[in-house]
Amino acid sequence: MDAAAALAERVRQAAARAERLRILGQGSKDFYGGAPCGAPLQTAALRGIVAYEPAELVLVARAGTPLVEIEAALAAQGQMLAFEPPRFSGGGTLGGAVAAGLSGPRRAYAGAVRDFVLGAQLIDGRGRLLRFGGRVLKNVAGFDVSRLLVGSLGTLGVLTEVTLKVLPRPAQELTLCYALSQSEALERMHRLAAGPWPLSASAWLDGRLAVRLSGPPAALRAARRELGGEELACAARFWDELRDQRLEFFARAQRLWRVSLPPTAPPLPTEAATIVEWGGALRWVADPAEAADLRAQARRHGGHASLFRAPDKAEGVFAPLPPALAELHRRLKTVFDPAGIFNPGRLYPDF
Amino acid sequence: MSAPILEARRAATAPREVLARLRRALPASALLTAPEELKPYECDGLTLYRQPPLAVALPGDEDQVLAVLRICRATGTPVIARGAGTGLSGGATPRADAVLLVLSRLDRILHLDPQARSARVQPGVRNLAISEAAAPYGLTYAPDPSSQIACSIGGNIAENSGGVHCLKYGLTLHNLLRLRVATIEGEILELGSEALDAPGYDLVALLTGSEGLLGVVTEATLRLIPAAPCARVVLAAFDDLKRAGAAVAAVIAAGFIPAGLELMDRPAIAAVEPYAQAGYPLDAEAILLCELDGTAEALDEELARVEAVLRAAGARDCRVSRSDAERARLWAGRKAAFPAVGRLAPDYYCMDGTIPKKALAAVLGEIRAMEKKYGLACANVFHAGDGNLHPLILFDANRPEQVARAEAFGQEILQRCVAHGGSITGEHGVGIEKLDAMCAQFGADELELFHALKRAFDPYGLLNPGKAIPSLHRCAEFGRLHVHAGRLPHPELPRF
Structure with a gap:
């Protein structure tokens, strides 16, 4: 068998x-x-x-x-x-x-x-x-x-x-960095995404926006010339650590929230440490003081918040479904x- | 020709009562019941089956959609959603006891958000209208089925439509963020979201391509993408089909994902060239059209590389478009393939199967042998990049024995697709056309689960009953592949 x-x-x-x-x-x-x-x-x-x-x-x-x-x-x-x-x-x-x-x-x-x-x-x-x-x-x-x-x-x-x-796999990759506030970074992400650039990742943390471009050498040369910013060394390691949640931000977080939002939603009104990914469509929030409010905020903007990792999950992990959808599930x-x-x-x- | 398979089923409530309730719920202009009014709706793109419905409802807003569904639910009346009626597999073929719920009046683009790069639309919006509305912002809606000037987004969602560019830019599902769906109970479900995911099961994925069996889409949010600043196409000619097939594999293996990668065989070239004057070599066994898009600067480099790959794979001749006019001319031939083939015989039957790319030369060889076996010619156009065959079998529908041979020919092609590890439908859907072929693609356990899924949404079996998923009884009875031939309707629409 x-x-x-x-x-x-x-x-x-x-x-x-x-x-x-x-x-x-x-x-x-x-x-x-x-x-x-x-x-x-x-x-x-x-x-x-x-x-x-x-x-x-x-x-x-x-x-x-x-x-x-x-x-x-x-x-x-x-x-x-x-x-x-x-x-x-x-x-x-x-x-x-x-x-x-x-x-x-x-x-x-x-x-x-x-x-x-x-x-x-x-x-x-x-x-x-x-x-x-x-x-x-x-x-x-x-x-x-x-x-x-x-x-x-x-x-x-x-x-x-x-x-x-x-x-x-793309022929080449290039990561450019910019010192920006969260709302400036969101705006920059939208502007870049509307252009002809071969974007393959974006992340804002610690007051810096990192943008990865992937593609043929000529496309990356043009991007490097037009988009300014500083080239990030050891970029592959940075994106791997973000992907696998090995950055210090994730190690420190006790209660990690994953907030999925329409990309154009403004920064969430929280003082808690935040990483923005996916051109603004994904926000990681570490140990917010006002967790219940986070879920409501996400809903207000047309998204949802899940309690991604926490020692106790009394608030529920995933946003509750409306009754008709819950019944269908x-x-x-x-x-x-x-x-x-x-x-x-x-x-x-x-x- | 086989007998129609959609015999009328006795409704729980007398038709007269159903019509009376519909009259009370809808404005007079939104309900058609006279035979001459029903006539235009008696078939979709699969014109072989014609059957006027009990009534045609043309709701002007979501509330009217819900009202129709509630009446159908309360009276046990089947209800069949229809968009523009361009589908090729009979997904919107009416039945005598059913209300045809036509969504073409829900044709508004409700909101286009250039910054979020999304469009919120009603189901009756034409596919091309979305890209037209997005163009001033440098954006486009990627899925481009060949009928895009007429087909509607609701139908695209029901069929998970593709198009020439889907290898690179994805099918309808990949460009869909959110759906509003009306259930048979007359309730609204919000599925997905304008974020990139939603809590719970991925019901957007389940609803997309479900051919109207689970719910009726009343609104959708679509993802828009920046239009590529530049596109150029390479025409490569081959003296041998095997080499053309190997070249397709070589291009992909070299790391390219072309925006389009199309193959035509010698009979298709011979049909097209006198009609479209695209400049295709008439002595080639096959041609490949390979389109790359991106920034002008990057394209120069990429085209040189792709041309080298094509030559190394055995291309006899390569021509790279140097202007948009030349690019349009090279594509014109491919886009004219269906009407050009249509000039060669009174009728043709367009098949839609998929195969692994490595089986391309083998399947085309098998089709050559079938031409002799069935005594009918077949021209092949092929979305080569994603393994989607469109053999065009030429026949004369006025000669019943030819129709039977065309049917058998098509049936054998689908059997070969399944045998090579492919599928009976790449983008046209199952509808009523491929119900029997489904019996070859899936086993009884899978079909039973499909029926159970349908019951979870539609316990009374009222939404587009009898389509897409064959009954186990039907599969047991037929016990074999059986495909109904159909003439291609809407001759005015491009089909590729």
């Missing part, structure tokens, strides 16, 4: 006695979402790249494959995961990256995890191994379940295999996992 079939058998047993399961890759994101509970269901045996052909821009790998293994295979062919999933504690698996749905600095310019998912295999709550999507870049047959699974935090089933679109959960065995409480407390 192969590893996926063995897991499916384990799921059927659990479903029969309504035993809760906690889907576990490397556990690098255990801090995220509601507290994990249930018997661990390890995906480690689902390991390895199944198919990778650089000219197809398609990579298929088993869900328990470490991200570092996938990224090394891609780098050897001059390609990358353009959504730059964070590698917390240096680790994480492909399945975990897809289930968490978190994207890194390139997200605002290249797309999110779900934009690069082409297909997925899943064990549902009845222990059935299901296949959705495909191994081609364009495919509109059937409901797009593969992408629905992105960010579902394992509440809909056990991912066993994922197919991703991958992209060439419960129905969708029941479609995939009628016995309610997968990752209970990880996304919302009631399922």
Whole structure:
């Protein structure tokens, strides 16, 4: 019996006695979402790249494959995961990256995890191994379940295999820095994003805006000439540390809030330490004095705030859903996992 | 020709009562019930199936959309959303017992925010109108299906439409931020947000491409991108299809993501050149059009590199556009492919399958063999960069045995797409056209889950019933691929 079939058998047993399961890759994101509970269901045996052909821009790998293994295979062919999933504690698996749905600095310019998912295999709550999507870049047959699974935090089933679109690594990268206040930085981000520049990341912290450009040498030479600013040395390390949350800002934060906003929303009215990413669409706020207010502020601007990492999460991790949407979520959960065995409480407390 | 598959189902309430309720809820100008008024709506772009609906509702605002849905829900009446009716797979084909909910009057761009680079639009806005409105700000809406002068954004969302530029700029889903969706209960759901994500499940992803089975989009916020300052195209000619296929792979493997990468085979070139005078070499087995965009300065360097890659891959001849006029001329041939092929035979059947790029030469070889087997010619145009085939099978619809052969030909192409690891539809959707082919693409467990998903949104099965997802019974009964041929309608629209 192969590893996926063995897991499916384990799921059927659990479903029969309504035993809760906690889907576990490397556990690098255990801090995220509601507290994990249930018997661990390890995906480690689902390991390895199944198919990778650089000219197809398609990579298929088993869900328990470490991200570092996938990224090394891609780098050897001059390609990358353009959504730059964070590698917390240096680790994480492909399945975990897809289930968490978190994207890194390139997200605002290249797309999110779900934009690069082409297909997925899943064990549902009845222990059935299901296949959705495909191994081609364009495919509109059937409901797009593969992408629905992105960010579902394992509440809909056990991912066993994922197919991703991958992209060439840019020929060159260049990071420019500017000393600016937060509101000046936001304005600069909008102005740059409206221009012809090959932006691939932006971040404001400690009174400095860093902008990464990626592309052919001639495009970067033109950008360097036109955009001024100071070139950041060791830029690759800076963006990696931001992506993997290894900067001092993250180490210091006890209660870290992730606030997702329309990019043009003004600076949040807080004294707390803040990092702005994604051209203004993502704000990290460390230990705000007025957490309840943060969630209300986010809502007022058309966004949402999640309590990304904290010793206790009494306020709830994710912004509550309006009643009709919450009811739809419960129905969708029941479609995939009628016995309610997968990752209970990880996304919302009631399922 | 196969019998229509959408037999009328007995509604829970008498049609007369349904119509009476609709009359009370809608202004007189927003409800069509007379046979001559229903006629223009009896089919969408799949003209083979014609069936006037019970009534056509033309709501002028979201409240009227909700009112129609509530009446359909209360009376057990099927309801089929329709945009501009340009879809090619019969997603908006009516049925006799259904209300056709036509969203073309919801055609306003509600807000265009140049700084946030987004546009909030109603579903009936034409695709091209969005880019036109964004152009003064140097912005554009990237997805550009070939019918973009007519097709509406609501239909694009229902089909997850692509276009020539989607390898680089993505499909509809990748350019969508937020949806307002009316449920069959007549309630509004807000999905996604004007931020880059939203809490909970990614329902924008699920709704996009769901072909009107889950809800009715009443408003959408779209992402706009800066228009590229400059674009240039390389025309590469090949003496051998295999080399053309390998060149597609070589361009991608060299690290390029072209803004467009199109292939045409010899029969397509032969059809197009006398019609469009694009300057294509008539003696080539295949041509590739490879477009790069960016700043003028960067393009010079990039084009030289891409040309070297194409030559190394065996291109006999390369021509790089030196002006926008020359670029437009080189594209004119590709964009005229459908009407040009349309001159060669009374009818043609446009297929839409996807394959891994490495299978390109093999599949085109198989299609050559099928031409002999079925005694019908086939011209191939191909979104090569993303593996999306559009074989155009030539036939005469007035000769039933030719229709049957064209159907079988198309069916075999789709089977080969699935066998090569591809899909039965890259961008046209399943609708009613590819219901049987779905049985080859998915197993019973997946289909059952699709039906359960539909029930989670639409427990009574009233939203566009019978489309997109075949019943398990149907798959068991057919037990094989079966594809209905359809003539391409809207001859005035470009199709590529």
